[in-house]
Amino acid sequence: MLEGIIIKGIGGFYYVKVGDRIYECRARGLFRKNKIIPLVGDRVLIKINKEDNTGYVEEIYDRTTELIRPPVANVNQAVIVFAVKKPDPNLWLLDRFLLLASYQGLDAIICINKSDLDVDGEIDNIYDIYKKAGYQIIKTSCTNRIGIDELKRQLKDKITVFAGPSGVGKSTLLNNIQSNLKLQTGEISQKTSRGKHTTRHVELIELDSGGWVVDTPGFSTLDIDFIKEDELIKYFIEVYDRSSLCRFSGCSHNKEPGCEVKKAVEEREISQSRYDNYLSMLQEVKDIRRY
Structure with a gap:
């Protein structure tokens, strides 16, 4: 055999x-x-x-890992791709992708694409937020060939799933990493500023430099109804680390006195957007359990 x-x-x-x-x-x-x-x-x-x-x-x-959506086994890591412009970054969506990658047991790399379009320093703001949270971040531009070689090195000897909103340049990035792939790329809708889905089925693509990438739209569902209320915090790394210092062991980091997480937000050690997204998802999970 x-x-x-x-x-x-x-x-x-x-x-x-x-x-x-x-x-x-x-x-x-x-x-x-x-x-x-x-x-x-x-x-x-x-x-x-x-x-x-x-x-x-x-x-x-x-199998070392088993994803349901997309249905693929033995993935090692997820590259979460967002554009700095066209479409504008949605940090709530980014946190949701990161949560799902962590839940699936995948190492996550944040790829901030289209860095050549950054004219107001937005890319540095995003970089600072997620660097403090402990994530690895790569800034890329296919137009200027920025970060492409670094991203290629991160893919070596791994099975990697690319995820993120449509239109952020996932297929274009892969085509720049390996020019003979010729993956179909989507255009951005002028009316909605959203991309059009171009990938239809799950397939592994072998890279000449070593490793495999999953040609797929990525996580095709962003539901978090399977996550328990007391587990959610574990997927917000910096919130979880700081929570051990709270005065009350059952602190929800919302309205309780002596909350070290809220203190860290006030002192800008934890970003306001990450904290707000945690509270938003916590309420979502509570509402799901209620019904």
């Missing part, structure tokens, strides 16, 4: 890359019986039919 990785799955067929070859495979009936669905990113053993070089997936190795 041969060992490979599933790079694409369409209509019950799984395309497995082994070395320089790709084999079209079906899954053994045993998987269906046990309700196991092979996923893009799975490391597998396949058995080849020598008559037509098709194969069967015989075994799936244990």
